[in-house]
Amino acid sequence: MSTVYNLKREVEKPVRLTGGHRLCAGCGAGVIVSGVLRALDKEDRAVVVNATSCLEVSTFMYPYTAYMDSYIHSAFENSAATCSGVEAAYKALKRRGKVEGTVKFITFAGDGGTYDIGFQSLSGAMERGHDMVYVCYDNEAYMNTGIQRSSSTPLFARTTTTPVGSVGQGKKQNKKDLTEILVAHNIPYAAQTAPIGNFKDLHSKSYKAIYTEGPCFLNILSPCPRGWDYPMEKLAEISKLAVDTCVWPLYEVEEGVWRLSYTPKKKLPVEDFLRPQGRFRHMFQKGNEWMIEEAQKYVDQKWESLLERCGA
């Protein structure tokens, strides 16, 4: 592959996730999966693994699969172990001369299947060192079951299990920092990205993750028009705002070296990200200014500590 990213050349590759799947218009997951799989070299095969999720039920409803590569879904909480199993089979069969060519192993799971119920399975697979990529498409709640909070849901976000009422003001806790936890596994490559711009960041990180030997992790912000309550055409805009407000910084950690992938020219206030989304609407009511301040404080603090780690 040429090291210079060229969107036109990339999109001319044969698609690996076909159209006609059943994901919602304006959903981040479909473009993320396409974007990650596009980073595979044309001649390489892949086995795609899914956790039970919106993605799974929308892309492999019997008898139709949207994947051109082999694919397996087993359950909600075991996608990393499932990927380990396919990779173990590959190693065993390769050793015994029963399988030819290069095959790559890529798991996609939502934040529920990653931060929460699939966390143990993920941690185990990363520690064992399977040659695989685990991609979390992080839409910050259990969307497949109808928008319930997960440990990835940000502070104050309204979900169906953190509703806003006379007492409740959305989620009471901050989002778990999963990427940092994965970095602490001392895996060769971990990164955060988002579906923005010409997909250069998402593409190059996917390529690194796929072609770095060993367990690699990508955390990709995946806006959800239903759960976040924004107009479906605003997917790219919302993603960009998350990055420019530093709510979702783009960075990578390669062999323990932290590197910031993007520094906004002008760091936007967090309310620019919050305002277009219905899940944060109550934060803009009179008397709730403290909530925006608290959210800003948290983002600033995380951003500062990231800058420090990246030596920026």
Add this chain to the structure above:
Amino acid sequence: MSHRLSGNEAVAYALKQINPDVMGAFPITPSTEIPEQFANYVANGEVNTEYVTVESEHSSMSVCIAAQAAGARSVSATSSCGLALMYELLYVAASCRLPITLACVNRALSGPININHDYSDSMGARDSGWIQIYAENNQEAYDNFIMAMPIGEHLSVRLPVMSCMDGFITSHAVENIELLETDAVRSFIGEYKPENYLLKKENPLAVGPYDISPYYMEHKVQEAEAMKAAKARILEVAAEFAKISGRSYGLFEEYRMEDAEFALVLMGSSAGTAKAAVDKLREDGVKAGLVKIRVFRPFPGEELVRALAGTRAVAVMDKSEGFSGSGGPLFAETRSALYDLKERPHMINIVFGLGGRDLKVEDVEKVFGRLANIAVTGEIGPLYTHMGQRSKEEIV
């Protein structure tokens, strides 16, 4: 080859002879020795299996499912809570028609936590779509494990197989055992050649769909048909196995049943104790007999009818409490199977040995005594009782 091995060692040795592609390994008493012993074979280069030391039984079954779907022969071993943690995946394995082999070393299921033998673990998984075969002793544990793959992998079946033995009683006791030559084992089992698998170059495969109502039921019917077809395959494999080993197996074993008036139905190592009791009673002129269930899934209902047709009274002895309120699982199945008999024997259910409580020859004799009494009076008394418990007055 004659050897002295524990049940766990025998299964580990069978695994070495088989040299499976992938093993998911996680420790739990009393099955731990199987992955432990196998790890030595891996460390010494005696096998070239991909040995995956996972962080839970949930992941070991997940690894097996994925590896088998990818085209690899996959195995694991577990007990009790480990099997319970796999529960969801047992159904996934069976519905994806993946012939994984699992050594289940039976142990009481929590709670309270208890490490000794009963069948509460695998009985809970009896409706998961797995073939279940139970061993009486070390020899059967070894033999059953070797027969598991040719059964499960056959095109007419394609279901996972749980090869069960009694925790500690069989898994840890050392007995004399006849082992087959490795070449004989390998040619008996053959290569694993699935029609379709994830790593097949020519044809990508998608496994584990979201299956909606217009298709789900047909898939379940296919699974049910496979379980029915397994019965013939189990017998076919047993016949082939007899040729290389000289040891014959059926769906169950009939012990002194030819003219038996009183019979027990039970499974596993308790059969050894029960056989001793039957022999003793036969010497006293009592027409006692025993049916030892070897294959619980598929359940050999029709065959049992023939075996029990001539008896006057039958006690089904369950080494697990099903909490149905009306008897254990073996009783429910056996009693239902006998419904179509024109002249049915009297039947009672004895739940015994929970959490490893011992069963003695005298206990079995008492059960036969009760059966004789039932035959005379025609009164069965309580349908379902617990033997050997101290919390209330004991019947039997």
